[in-house]
Amino acid sequence: MSQTMKDKILQAAEDRVRGAGFAEMSFRDLAKDVGIKSASVHYHFPTKPDLGEALVQRYAEQFEVHLEKIDQDDLQKALDGFVALYSQALVLNESICLCAVMGAEAIGLPENVNQRTKAFFAMNKTWLEHLFTRHGIEDAGDKAGLVVAALEGGMIVASASNDRTLFDRVARTAMASITI
Amino acid sequence: MSQTMKDKILQAAEDRVRGAGFAEMSFRDLAKDVGIKSASVHYHFPTKPDLGEALVQRYAEQFEVHLEKIDQDDLQKALDGFVALYSQALVLNESICLCAVMGAEAIGLPENVNQRTKAFFAMNKTWLEHLFTRHGIEDAGDKAGLVVAALEGGMIVASASNDRTLFDRVARTAMASITI
């Protein structure tokens, strides 16, 4: 299962954006990462917005696969799996959720990129909402929105503070406020 | 009360960072904004990290003043005031909280800037924690952390989705999970 050059570029781009932001990522950096010239990166992704859109789309698709895997009837196990997905996205001094970065930069980003980011958040919220509804939890939609916001925000606070326990506490407290 | 040039630069920088990110803000942009040359901006802030640090410090100081103003014994009124502070920081297609941006970009930012961002989050959490403790709310620290994360995250989700009601719902749901 060999990776195509397009995939290699997207992977390099994801690493860089999740580490330093979309504005900080350049075609030349990506070219060096994958071993081609920057002009060749433009062959695969004509413009930076094109690359950004493909990037978020791929990230969301991969995330969706994971969501399907952890989808199960046991509420506690499903929630644990959900938190674990976010927890894995947070590596101190290395990366946070791609869409936390894209969301924070949203105002200065191309509209096509923002649409994909918006869709990512909506997908996460919907997944949780369905889970909550199945278990008869009231205000499922609002509570789903709270959990997504808390986890994304918790990731940012933890990353800036260089303290992973801050994320863990936020996640635990958010879950407690739902399942009680 | 005329503004000093230093303050004018910081204000322009804040507007730009909150709109498009720290990486996207340039000395030339700021120079145009305040009507001087970029070399003169370097006179006030020798390097970009210097500017970034002063920026977050000023933002935190101003926020602290606001926190002192809304500090009162009525729990609901204090919480409403807190949420209002965050709500005011969110202007669709224009700005979000400075520290949400700085936090999201943290991995690629200078350490002195991150220290200030970390202090901002800590200050917010501490303010809430004291409020909760005064009202005998259990797990005051964890709940304070949840609220800060939820509001910062809610701002990001709402900004990327270009939908202010997403923030309002997150804020309301977070508050409900505390005061019940």
Place this chain on the structure above:
DNA sequence: TCATATCTACCTATCAGTAGGTAGACAACC
């Protein structure tokens, strides 16, 4: 089957524009 044509995936070279930063001149003010 061989020649022609097209496509893929790169390359080199270059562009105009912008980045952060510096040196040194100059004027205003205490």
Place this chain on the structure above:
DNA sequence: GGTTGTCTACCTACTGATAGGTAGATATGA
């Protein structure tokens, strides 16, 4: 006369993007 604040003029490094070209795979048609 020194300090403060701003200027002009410049530097090197890098940005996204484009032009034009090429080797090799693949498809088309006589």
